[in-house]
Amino acid sequence: MSRDGRQQIVGLQFAPDFMGRPFVENTDVEALASTMVRLCSFPVSVLEELLEETPAMERRIYRQTMAELDEARDWLFALGRKSAREKVASFLLLITTHADPDQVADEALEIELPLKRADIADFLGLTIETVSRQITNLRKAGILEVIDRNRVNIPHLDALRQAACVEED
Amino acid sequence: MSRDGRQQIVGLQFAPDFMGRPFVENTDVEALASTMVRLCSFPVSVLEELLEETPAMERRIYRQTMAELDEARDWLFALGRKSAREKVASFLLLITTHADPDQVADEALEIELPLKRADIADFLGLTIETVSRQITNLRKAGILEVIDRNRVNIPHLDALRQAACVEED
DNA sequence: CGAAGATTTGAAGGTGATCAATTACGGTGG
DNA sequence: CCACCGTAATTGATCACCTTCAAATCTTCG
Numbered sequence: 001m002s003r004d005g006r007q008q009i010v011g012l013q014f015a016p017d018f019m020g021r022p023f024v025e026n027t028d029v030e031a032l033a034s035t036m037v038r039l040c041s042f043p044v045s046v047l048e049e050l051l052e053e054t055p056a057m058e059r060r061i062y063r064q065t066m067a068e069l070d071e072a073r074d075w076l077f078a079l080g081r082k083s084a085r086e087k088v089a090s091f092l093l094l095i096t097t098h099a100d101p102d103q104v105a106d107e108a109l110e111i112e113l114p115l116k117r118a119d120i121a122d123f124l125g126l127t128i129e130t131v132s133r134q135i136t137n138l139r140k141a142g143i144l145e146v147i148d149r150n151r152v153n154i155p156h157l158d159a160l161r162q163a164a165c166v167e168e169d
Numbered sequence: 170m171s172r173d174g175r176q177q178i179v180g181l182q183f184a185p186d187f188m189g190r191p192f193v194e195n196t197d198v199e200a201l202a203s204t205m206v207r208l209c210s211f212p213v214s215v216l217e218e219l220l221e222e223t224p225a226m227e228r229r230i231y232r233q234t235m236a237e238l239d240e241a242r243d244w245l246f247a248l249g250r251k252s253a254r255e256k257v258a259s260f261l262l263l264i265t266t267h268a269d270p271d272q273v274a275d276e277a278l279e280i281e282l283p284l285k286r287a288d289i290a291d292f293l294g295l296t297i298e299t300v301s302r303q304i305t306n307l308r309k310a311g312i313l314e315v316i317d318r319n320r321v322n323i324p325h326l327d328a329l330r331q332a333a334c335v336e337e338d
Numbered sequence: 339c340g341a342a343g344a345t346t347t348g349a350a351g352g353t354g355a356t357c358a359a360t361t362a363c364g365g366t367g368g
Numbered sequence: 369c370c371a372c373c374g375t376a377a378t379t380g381a382t383c384a385c386c387t388t389c390a391a392a393t394c395t396t397c398g
Contacts, residue, residue, distance in 0.1 A: 008246040021235055024232060055224060055227075058231070062234065069234060075245055077175075081171070083354095116376070117376070117378095135378095136379085149377075165173075253386065285344070297345080298388085305347085318344080343397105346391105346393070350388085352385105354384095357382080358380085359381105361378070364373100365372100368372095
């Protein structure tokens with residue numbers, strides 16, 4: 001968040017993600033829970049000792065950090081180059097893939113939005129109004145159905161993928 | 170780069186940065202040199218062995234990865250929330266701080282732009298024209314002086330810092 | 339000199355922001 | 369159960385910023 005009130009959410013964490021900066025002195029990360037969370041926390045010193053003793057564990061969080069970096073870079077593309085509609089679709093797609101990781105087929109599924117509109121806007125670099133409009137837009141295009149305030153139904157995942165402008169290999 | 174031609178540069182590397190994804194199978198990073206570069210490359214397998222044997226080295230690139238993640242997140246804010254003018258100023262500031270890391274005082278300095286306009290645009294999520302206009306804008310505001318195509322002079326670094334964070338009308 | 343590429347500048351148009359009003363929802367108390 | 373209130377979400381109208389399209393200028397190099 002900048003001094004003048006502009007805010008940007010720079011990442012979403014899902015269980016069982018690790019958060020923290022071992023071996024780094026100066027770090028300012030701010031995290032807010034948007035759902036009920038069970039959190040397991042360690043003093044940095046203890047964690048660092050543990051990692052020193054257990055290379056496999058350090059390896060594991062190192063890999064997670066690389067994955068987060070790749071994900072952050074995907075969002076750089078989304079924020080820099082995608083339209084508002086594509087951003088919202090991409091967000092929904094992110095939620096679906098994290099909520100249900102082995103979702104491959106083009107099947108209907110219901111997803112729960114862990115964020116309210118204001119948070120989605122802060123995550124996508126948009127305003128609340130634009131997020132709302134684009135959800136309406138996607139609804140009218142038949143890509144999603146609004147169940148209630150924070151639940152939507154996706155009848156065809158592929159349609160959402162397309163709206164999000166995701167390339168398949 | 171997406172199929173329809175939109176492109177986003179997701180990071181800049183400076184010597185002696187490390188690039189690569191040890192311990193990860195599926196990785197697609199594309200890197201292009203924009204200046205003359207001396208590159209030292211290893212087969213992944215050799216690198217992984219080396220890191221297994223040398224925890225200090227793994228620690229080092231792990232820390233760099235964390236730093237890159239923090240940097241990527243700063244850019245998420247820039248791309249999501251900053252105006253075109255602030256983006257261009259932020260880019261110039263990034264170059265100055267990397268080219269001359271211990272630049273603290275508010276002194277004049279000349280900087281060399283390693284990217285052409287098209288690349289700056291792809292990095293900032295803007296168009297070539299907008300980048301050009303904002304450089305003109307900053308020039309007219311006395312924040313920079315254009316020396317030639319890829320060199321500018323910054324008379325007051327603080328003014329640039331201010332332009333990079335908060336926009337004043 | 340000529341050609342191709344890069345940059346700047348101009349004018350018009352579109353997307354998303356801003357401002358404003360309305361509607362829907364959830365929680366509380368009567 | 370319903371009235372009430374504060375917050376969240378939607379919708380509408382207008383505006384600003386950035387993009388798009390177009391053209392001129394500048395640079396580089398054969």
